[in-house]
Amino acid sequence: MLKLRSVGMHFGAVEALVDVDLELGAGEVVGLMGDNGAGKSTLLKIVAGNFAPTSGRVLWDAAEVDLSPLSARELGIEAVYQDLALCDNLSAAANVFLGRELSRRVLGVLPVLDHAAMRRKAAELFAQLGSDTRADDLVRQMSGGQRQAVAIARALLSAPRLMLLDEPTAAISVRQIAEVLDLIRGLRAQGVGILLISHRMSDVFAVAERVVVLRRGRKVADKRTAESSPEEATALITGAIEAA
Amino acid sequence: MLTVAALAGVMSLVSEPFASADNIFNVSRNFAFIGLIALGQTAVIATGGIDLSVGSVMGLAGIVTGLVLGSGQPLVLAAAAGLGCALLCGLVNGTLVGYLRLSPFVVTLGMLSIARSLALVVSNNRMIHDFGPDEDLVLALGGGRFLGLANPVWLLLVAALGAAAWFRYSRLARHVLAVGGNEVSTRLAGVPVARVKLTVYVLSSLLAGASAILMIGWLGAVTNALGQGYELRVIASAVIGGANLMGGEGGAFGAVAGAALIELIRNSLLLLGVDPYWQGAFVGGSIIVAMLVERVRRGRGTAG
Numbered sequence: 001m002l003k004l005r006s007v008g009m010h011f012g013a014v015e016a017l018v019d020v021d022l023e024l025g026a027g028e029v030v031g032l033m034g035d036n037g038a039g040k041s042t043l044l045k046i047v048a049g050n051f052a053p054t055s056g057r058v059l060w061d062a063a064e065v066d067l068s069p070l071s072a073r074e075l076g077i078e079a080v081y082q083d084l085a086l087c088d089n090l091s092a093a094a095n096v097f098l099g100r101e102l103s104r105r106v107l108g109v110l111p112v113l114d115h116a117a118m119r120r121k122a123a124e125l126f127a128q129l130g131s132d133t134r135a136d137d138l139v140r141q142m143s144g145g146q147r148q149a150v151a152i153a154r155a156l157l158s159a160p161r162l163m164l165l166d167e168p169t170a171a172i173s174v175r176q177i178a179e180v181l182d183l184i185r186g187l188r189a190q191g192v193g194i195l196l197i198s199h200r201m202s203d204v205f206a207v208a209e210r211v212v213v214l215r216r217g218r219k220v221a222d223k224r225t226a227e228s229s230p231e232e233a234t235a236l237i238t239g240a241i242e243a244a
Numbered sequence: 245m246l247t248v249a250a251l252a253g254v255m256s257l258v259s260e261p262f263a264s265a266d267n268i269f270n271v272s273r274n275f276a277f278i279g280l281i282a283l284g285q286t287a288v289i290a291t292g293g294i295d296l297s298v299g300s301v302m303g304l305a306g307i308v309t310g311l312v313l314g315s316g317q318p319l320v321l322a323a324a325a326g327l328g329c330a331l332l333c334g335l336v337n338g339t340l341v342g343y344l345r346l347s348p349f350v351v352t353l354g355m356l357s358i359a360r361s362l363a364l365v366v367s368n369n370r371m372i373h374d375f376g377p378d379e380d381l382v383l384a385l386g387g388g389r390f391l392g393l394a395n396p397v398w399l400l401l402v403a404a405l406g407a408a409a410w411f412r413y414s415r416l417a418r419h420v421l422a423v424g425g426n427e428v429s430t431r432l433a434g435v436p437v438a439r440v441k442l443t444v445y446v447l448s449s450l451l452a453g454a455s456a457i458l459m460i461g462w463l464g465a466v467t468n469a470l471g472q473g474y475e476l477r478v479i480a481s482a483v484i485g486g487a488n489l490m491g492g493e494g495g496a497f498g499a500v501a502g503a504a505l506i507e508l509i510r511n512s513l514l515l516l517g518v519d520p521y522w523q524g525a526f527v528g529g530s531i532i533v534a535m536l537v538e539r540v541r542r543g544r545g546t547a548g
Contacts (some may be wrong), residue, residue: 085429087422089492097424099433101415112413154433 001025001193002047002077002162007056009042009217016042017053018217026161027191029184031204031225035237040197043214044164047195048072048079075078076161080151082170086139093122093135093170096154125153128190129183144172147180152183162193169203181207201230213237220244251508259515265392271511272504273394273462275481278474279503280400280455282449282481283407286499287405287417289482291347291444292424292491293341295335297355298452298478304359305330305453310372310466319378319385323457330453334446341440352445355476363468373465382465386461389478400500403451420444424491445513480506480527484534506530 002024009017017039024030034040045051046058049072057064060075067077079101086095097118104114122135131149133142139150148168155163165184169177184207187194198204204211205225213221213236220243221228221236228244235241250281256263281298288295309326333355340351375382388395411417419440422430431437452471460466483489484496484505509526 085426085432087429087492089425090418090422092417094422098430099419099435103415104375111415113415113418223312 001061003059003062004043004047005059006059007043007046007053007058009039009046009051009053009055015217017046017214020056020214020217020219022212022219024162024193024195026193027188028210029188029194029196029208031208031211032195032197032214033199033201033204033211033237037216038085038214038237039217040214041166042217044048044079044166044195044197047077047162048164049077057074073158076159077164078155078158078160078162078185079164080148080155080168082167086147086150088140089138091136091138092126092133092142092150092153093118095139095150096122096125096135096157098154118205121157122153125156128186129153129156130186131179131183143176145176147232148176148180149183152187156187160192162195164195164197166197167199168196169198177203183218201233204233205230215239247288248441251505251512253523259512260515262512262515267511267515269389269392269394271507272397274511275500275507276394276396276400277455277459277462278477278481278507279500280306280396280403280458281448281452282485282499282503283403283496284444285478286407286482286485286487286494286496287420287444288348289479289487289489290420290424290491290494291441292427293441293444294352294479294489295337295423295445295448296349296352296475296479297337297359298448299471299474300359300363301330301333301449301452302358302456302459303468303472304366305369306353306456306460306466306470307363307367307372307468308435310455311366313378313382314372317378319381322364322378326457327450327453330449330456331446334449335442337449338442338445341445342438358471362467363470367468369468371465373468375460382457382461383464384461387464388456388461388533393460394472396455396462399458404496404500407499411494411496416440416443421492421494423491424488446476476531477503477506477527480534482523483531489535502534521525 004020004022006021007017008019020043032040042051046053049067049069057136058067070162087098102114102117103111106112119135126133126149129149131146133146133149139147168180181203184194196204196208208225211223211225211228211233212219213233215237223244232244236244261267285295285298305326307330307531308507309322312322312325337352337355341348385395390398419435422435423440427437456470456546459470481502482494482499485502487494487498506527509530511521513526514520
């Protein structure tokens with residue numbers, strides 16, 4: 001589905017990414033790891049269309065693409081960012097549909113918000129995610145896991161094929177982490193490809209088939225989690241092991 | 245709403261004239277002018293902004309309407325001129341706040357001074373009481389009554405119902421609340437945030453203009469002091485009605501109830517024989533109390 005071919009990115013003299021290859025198929029979960037400044041976020045922003053790489057090629061379904069935030073969305077790539085970008089004062093359903101509200105017409109002319117349809121569709125999405133989030137609850141009252149579910153449901157609205165998750169388990173409780181990991185498994189079961197950026201070794205090894213490690217902008221490992229170990233990944237991140 | 249009913253109940257027991265038809269008529273008319281503007285102010289506050297210029301915009305719109313009437317033009321034209329001035333003020337406020345991202349407080353504080361000064365300039369500081377051939381119509385519009393209620397009250401009722409439906413059913417109002425809740429995420433979701441802000445400032449100014457036109461009909465004359473200090477009462481109405489100054493909350497009926505409450509407090513003080521000089525203290529105090537109640541109701545001690 002997604003292929004990066006020797007992608008490089010530099011900001012002035014700073015080399016953020018050097019010669020990175022990456023492949024990700026439908027229904028595949030790939031954990032992207034690395035220390036701060038290793039290039040994880042830069043890579044994510046390239047795939048999301050926020051940055052154009054300074055070298056290399058991005059292929060989508062074997063065709064070379066020039067990604068912008070809009071075109072990435074149209075191709076079916078949705079990013080869920082760490083800060084979640086939700087409106088605390090609105091309901092879960094309102095957040096899911098923010099900017100894409102459903103309307104119906106009263107008397108054939110006057111457009112009004114179709115609260116019932118948005119509530120129903122949002123509830124369906126939460127059920128599909130296996131989340132206990134209620135469509136009418138205000139985001140302000142929600143747990144971190146439920147917020148994550150709202151952010152993911154919003155991304156799911158456009159039926160994406162690839163989802164980019166930036167630190168979805170940062171700053172939430174252990175029980176909620178389990179919820180979020182279940183969300184990820186649910187997405188995978190529906191054939192959505194997932195690029196999961198995470199600092200948490202245990203999360204990556206719990207849900208990802210492959211782990212990709214970046215160190216100072218270079219890919220130093222790309223292996224099946226079954227054939228690796230958290231210890232090895234840690235050593236790769238810190239540089240104790242050069243490459244694997 | 246409950247507070248309004250409670251205060252009204254107490255006052256009708258304590259004070260004989262309070263429950264008289266005349267007094268209720270007066271009170272309802274008095275708060276109609278404020279309530280109308282408070283509807284627009286509530287939308288502005290819901291985006292996390294504030295419109296301090298409404299009182300001055302009233303003054304300018306009132307003076308311009310009066311001048312055009314006095315020059316012998318029909319009411320329709322005069323009202324269009326007054327509302328046009330208000331529209332212009334709203335466009336300037338909204339453009340500066342929405343597109344240039346200037347602080348709403350500073351922009352509308354500037355407009356407060358500008359509009360008041362323009363009212364002085366165009367009126368040359370004269371009182372206008374000659375409303376030309378349409379004088380009777382103007383006086384009837386703002387000062388008349390229909391089925392026992394003052395005309396401005398009817399207009400407020402219609403506007404409040406419209407605003408309530410707008411808050412609940414329009415996409416724009418949803419975006420107004422979203423901008424007040426989290427501006428960055430609303431922008432990321434593809435909502436045209438600047439246009440949303442422009443719209444609420446224009447609405448606020450237009451309602452101030454409409455209120456001014458009604459008010460000159462009631463007063464029968466217009467001076468450039470029209471609406472002076474009203475921004476406080478309007479903002480107080482919106483805040484007492486539940487609009488959150490941090491943005492993201494507010495409703496139409498709240499604004500009307502807030503305006504009613506303030507007018508009731510003023511009226512009660514008068515009837516109870518309290519020196520009118522105290523009114524400002526009570527109105528100001530009620531804003532602060534409303535904020536305190538809101539804080540307690542939410543049960544958290546953070547500064548928002």
